[in-house]
Amino acid sequence: MNLNELTIKEAHNLLEKKEITSVELVKAHFNEIKKRDKDIHAFLSLNEEEALEAAKKVDERISRGEPIEILAGIPAAIKDIILIRGTKVTAASKILENYIAPYDATVIKKLKEEEAIFIGKTNMDEFAMGSSTENSAFGPTKNPVDLERVPGGSSGGSAAAVKAGFSVYALGSDTGGSIRQPAGFCGVVGFKPTYGAVSRHGLIAMASSLDQIGPITKNVDDAAAVFEIIRGVDELDSTSVDLDWQDYWNSPLDIEEIKIGIPREYFIHGLNPEIEKNIKSIISKLEKEGAKIEEISLPYSEWALATYYIIMPAEVSANLARFDGIKYGYSAISHQPSAISRLMDVYLKSRGKGFGAEARRRIMLGTYILSAGYYDAYYIRAQKVRRLIKQDFDRVFKEVDVIITPTSPTTAFKFGEKTQDPLSMYLADIYTVSVNLAGVPGISVPVKEVAGLPVGLQLIGKNFDDVKLLKIAKIVEQLTKEIT
Amino acid sequence: MALTKKEVEKIAELARLELGEEEKEKFAEDLSSVLGYVQKLSEVNIEKVEPITGGTGLESVMRKDDETKCISDSQMREQILSASPNREDDYFKVPSILE
Numbered sequence: 001m002n003l004n005e006l007t008i009k010e011a012h013n014l015l016e017k018k019e020i021t022s023v024e025l026v027k028a029h030f031n032e033i034k035k036r037d038k039d040i041h042a043f044l045s046l047n048e049e050e051a052l053e054a055a056k057k058v059d060e061r062i063s064r065g066e067p068i069e070i071l072a073g074i075p076a077a078i079k080d081i082i083l084i085r086g087t088k089v090t091a092a093s094k095i096l097e098n099y100i101a102p103y104d105a106t107v108i109k110k111l112k113e114e115e116a117i118f119i120g121k122t123n124m125d126e127f128a129m130g131s132s133t134e135n136s137a138f139g140p141t142k143n144p145v146d147l148e149r150v151p152g153g154s155s156g157g158s159a160a161a162v163k164a165g166f167s168v169y170a171l172g173s174d175t176g177g178s179i180r181q182p183a184g185f186c187g188v189v190g191f192k193p194t195y196g197a198v199s200r201h202g203l204i205a206m207a208s209s210l211d212q213i214g215p216i217t218k219n220v221d222d223a224a225a226v227f228e229i230i231r232g233v234d235e236l237d238s239t240s241v242d243l244d245w246q247d248y249w250n251s252p253l254d255i256e257e258i259k260i261g262i263p264r265e266y267f268i269h270g271l272n273p274e275i276e277k278n279i280k281s282i283i284s285k286l287e288k289e290g291a292k293i294e295e296i297s298l299p300y301s302e303w304a305l306a307t308y309y310i311i312m313p314a315e316v317s318a319n320l321a322r323f324d325g326i327k328y329g330y331s332a333i334s335h336q337p338s339a340i341s342r343l344m345d346v347y348l349k350s351r352g353k354g355f356g357a358e359a360r361r362r363i364m365l366g367t368y369i370l371s372a373g374y375y376d377a378y379y380i381r382a383q384k385v386r387r388l389i390k391q392d393f394d395r396v397f398k399e400v401d402v403i404i405t406p407t408s409p410t411t412a413f414k415f416g417e418k419t420q421d422p423l424s425m426y427l428a429d430i431y432t433v434s435v436n437l438a439g440v441p442g443i444s445v446p447v448k449e450v451a452g453l454p455v456g457l458q459l460i461g462k463n464f465d466d467v468k469l470l471k472i473a474k475i476v477e478q479l480t481k482e483i484t
Numbered sequence: 485m486a487l488t489k490k491e492v493e494k495i496a497e498l499a500r501l502e503l504g505e506e507e508k509e510k511f512a513e514d515l516s517s518v519l520g521y522v523q524k525l526s527e528v529n530i531e532k533v534e535p536i537t538g539g540t541g542l543e544s545v546m547r548k549d550d551e552t553k554c555i556s557d558s559q560m561r562e563q564i565l566s567a568s569p570n571r572e573d574d575y576f577k578v579p580s581i582l583e
Binding site for chain 2: 099100102103194195196209235238239241300303305306307309310317321324325326327328329331333334340341342343344345346347348349351352353355357360361363364365367368371378380381382383384385386387388390421422423426436437438439440463
């Protein structure tokens with residue numbers, strides 16, 4: 001038995017049956033990290049001592065015959081943009097290099113109640129801005145499938161950690177595709193819940209109207225298991241929503257009851273034809289098994305990326321204004337005291353030095369967009385188009401249960417391929433950003449590889465229909481196994 | 485549309501970012517290319533469309549102001565204050581703001 005290949009459910013069953021201990025499980029993952037993370041660099045920091053201590057406690061409970069929670073004793077890797085009290089949280093930025101989180105994110109609080117084991121914090125693009133982890137201030141993560149290629153991003157460290165067997169599952173955050181795209185590039189499952197399903201309290205904010213925390217896992221069942229624990233309304237996030245969620249486990253869907261929409265705008269120029277072929281073969285398989293397949297149109301998709309690249313940087317420039325060199329983080333007050341004569345110098349020098357190139361680029365972009373004279377032309381216009389994009393989805397979801405698209409137009413690209421031209425990097429998100437603009441849930445499930453590289457199939461669901469989306473994703477997962 | 489170096493300097497000042505000379509030119513190029521791309525939105529007819537701020541339609545959710553819900557323990561309070569590069573007692577200290 002290879003402990004590094006276990007899913008959450010498998011690990012949980014083995015722990016309950018006392019065939020393995022949590023300490024063994026945790027040690028096996030740290031051993032693998034020590035062996036291979038020099039090459040992959042999925043982690044920014046590790047938490048071995050505390051993880052083993054927490055594992056011992058779970059083992060004691062098991063040996064006393066106590067029932068344990070589904071995530072108890074099981075290793076989790078956390079994207080380094082989510083706060084765990086008393087541990088470093090950097091957002092992969094120099095500006096937070098030595099920052100210690102003073103409180104727990106709500107998702108962490110919930111995982112702690114489950115006695116989940118935090119093994120470390122994963123690498124990412126700085127402040128979650130990027131699609132390759134090349135924007136990390138601490139060096140990129142490599143794709144465990146092919147070390148010459150990026151793992152995707154921004155949650156590239158989380159996806160790589162799960163793929164490499166460094167962690168049973170991971171948490172990421174998704175603003176324009178940052179969970180789904182790296183999951184697709186690494187060949188694991190990545191789930192972005194409906195906006196408001198999971199509390200964002202304790203997630204370092206990038207673009208608040210788009211950000212959402214979600215799981216990266218080895219299969220769809222595990223994504224559902226983690227989602228059940230982390231979701232729920234939270235007083236500390238006023239955009240979180242109180243809902244009675246459907247049951248995922250005990251009422252499987254009948255494939256003949258499912259209506260699937262295929263948006264014609266997503267299968268056009270720029271899509272790798274081999275990826276298209278693999279996605280389409282799953283669609284025909286679904287049809288053969290009895291699902292209803294319908295061609296649909298999301299006409300405003302064409303403007304989604306442009307809308308996103310106005311709304312996101314506008315929110316970025318407002319959110320990142322909090323990094324001022326005065327309250328916390330890198331400060332010119334400590335590092336260049338002789339260069340400071342007035343308050344303005346603290347701001348200019350702390351921020352100029354602390355933020356990396358992409359963060360600065362987006363802050364500049366957002367500042368320009370929100371500045372007097374441009375606000376209406378850019379920001380208000382983008383908010384109006386955002387409504388049209390959302391209306392596209394509202395209309396389509398009156399007809400279908402779920403939409404299927406590729407997760408990305410290409411497989412994982414090589415390092416440096418897109419770093420010179422920011423626009424070419426932004427195009428990596430072309431299939432994922434609409435989902436965040438509309439608030440709807442999306443999940444990437446691995447399908448048949450192309451030239452040895454993983455391919456993700458994206459399923460998009462209706463707002464707060466996350467459980468149904470997961471059930472349909474599970475059907476796709478099973479059919480993929482039958483085909484390959 | 486192309487931004488001039490002077491415009492980049494103005495934006496950098498508004499954004500409170502110190503930029504190097506070379507970087508100003510690189511940013512003029514990068515920002516112009518992205519702004520050129522987002523111009524695409526002018527193709528969309530937005531007449532009679534109201535702007536939205538998010539996908540789920542929630543607006544102005546209020547809660548009671550309750551200080552025990554925020555910084556509820558003294559250890560957290562201390563951690564927050566001690567993260568400051570220049571602290572005096574329970575205050576953040578800043579350089580003089582008067583010329």
